[in-house]
Amino acid sequence: MTTKIVLTALGIIFCILFFGYLFYQYKNYTDAPKLDIYYPQNNLLLEQDILDVTGKTDIDSEVFINNQKIILNPDGSFATSIKLKEGINSLKITTINKLLKKTEMIRTVIYRPSKVNMEKPEESTGSTESTPPEGTPPSIKEILQ
Template identity: 25%
Template sequence: MTTFSEILSSKRKAKRISLERAARDLLIKKELLEALESANWVKLPEPTIVRGFIQNYASYLGLDAQHTLALYRREFDEKKYPPKTTVFEKPKKLLLTPKRIVNFASALAILIFIIYLVIQYSSILESPKLQVTTPPDDFTTQVSNIVISGQTEKEATVSINGEFAPVDSDGNFSYQLALKDGQNIIEIIAAKRLSPKSKVTKIVRLSH
């Protein structure tokens, strides 16, 4: 008894049609046509697609498409070959090329520069730190001259009651102020370009 696959193969050969030509005319891979003609079911896609191939191939060869499908179903148990799951390609490994390394280094340098600018901009807009170590708060003394000292940022300038107090490279400052009798309100101000000022107020009493 002639099998389904033999019918396809013999009909094609009788028409002197090569597998390459049939594959080109039907837009079907040559390997799939070979699998149909050799009953190599494991190489075929899922049955619903195979049935479409068979109908097109049978019509192309001048065979009755429905009769050819019936022969296929008689020989091929579709339940034994469940639909194939799609196999996704594994992601390609990332290859480090000189161009990619240069691009990555450039992007990293730009990112670092942006972070640097943000930090610098934030520091510019931030008030300079100001710490007054002497005199203590609400201080009373009998000495008419008092030393006002403390620490700020080295980029800042310090004024005490409107008078400039020098700041060293570590941000330390010291200033001698003459007191008047009674209560003295002392304003220590640290300023930095484009930044808000920092101010500390001390009250010192001169008592004889």
């Protein structure tokens, strides 16, 4: 009788584990794909016009950045370079799995060219405009100009 109880308990445990595993696999298959963006962070301020975007998604998914398909590495990671326009740039990063479920993230990047590269030597105009001290963070108005 004890052997019968042990075998029954083992059978029940095996069935619970088996169906739990099936449920786990079904849930992973039918859920929207995971999307991790390693770089850039949101609201990043850059002085160069090329941005490297890196991240990772599920292996069987496709990744698009602003509707352009990105090639995935075998482990699901991706990396690409994006040319930025001056000012605010919005990156829509989308991943779509085989069941057409999608995950989407938006990252905003501000490209402001370095003033060293942009400034031309100017003649003294006698202007009395004051400039902020060195190291002062830029205002929003300055960023968006």
